[in-house]
Amino acid sequence: MDAINEVYEGQWTGSEALYAQTNTVEVLFQDFSHKLGDQVLIPLNTYTSQFPEMRKKIDKRGRKLVDYDSQRHSFQSLQANAAKRKDDVKVTKGRETLEEAKRTYEVLNAELHDELPALHDSRILFLVTNLQTLFASEQQFHSETSKVYAELEAIVDKLATESQRGSYTLKKITANSTPSSQPQSPVKANLSIVNNITNGSANNTNGRATTTDLPPGVLYRVKATYKYVREDVDELSFDVGDTVNVIEYEDPEDQEEGWLMGIKDGTNEKGMFPANFTRPM
16 A cells, blocks of 8 residues: 555545545554454464363373373282281382372373363364454455445546546647747636626627627637647647637536637537637637
8 A cells, every 4th residue: 555655646636535545444454453363363372272281181191190000010019028028018108109199190081081072072163253253354354445445446547537638648739830929838727717707798808708699508709829739539629810619518527727618610629728828709
């Protein structure tokens, strides 16, 4: 997302919205990562940590079984020798040691007989819970991010549309068709024209546009003061002295600053043209 923010220029349409949406993706991913860590990975690590401990306990039971078997053989030897020597003290001590070894082994063995089946049986319930959390988190994350990516796609689609209209194309003026006094590129439309239309001016004194006796749909007329050669399919070409009937944009959102929509007299060609290449009639 950082790379997208770097390459998407600030003056392009929807730049602020794009930055906001990419930040939203970052926040969603961080929340998703934290949720996976807290609700999936930590429980999984806790569950799997039981196996090494259980392995140690099984090994310990094996050692205690060996001790128990060793003490049993030792006690049997003491009993055989005691019958000859009548050494009851050693026999008594040997019996106590044997009983202790037996008790230790039996306790461990009983615990494992309870714990091992329980651990084995718990695997399904644990995996169900863990995987449900994983899949639900994935579903929520991708659902939320898909909405954000839909917004990002709409922003880029709008940029593509405006680019096709030439909003971000440098307007080039051909040297052989342009007087030296001609402006280098279209600038903001003459605000007095708009004001005169609003005020309903009906004469062309001092360069004001005439708004009376016009065909239906025509706002006012302008005369070309410079030759203009169109650079896109939706633009209008004209020569010095040509008359253009200014009309409204079919879609107000298509209107670009410094540009007008018009129909050229004589040919009825329709298209956009730079306002500062003309003057009001």
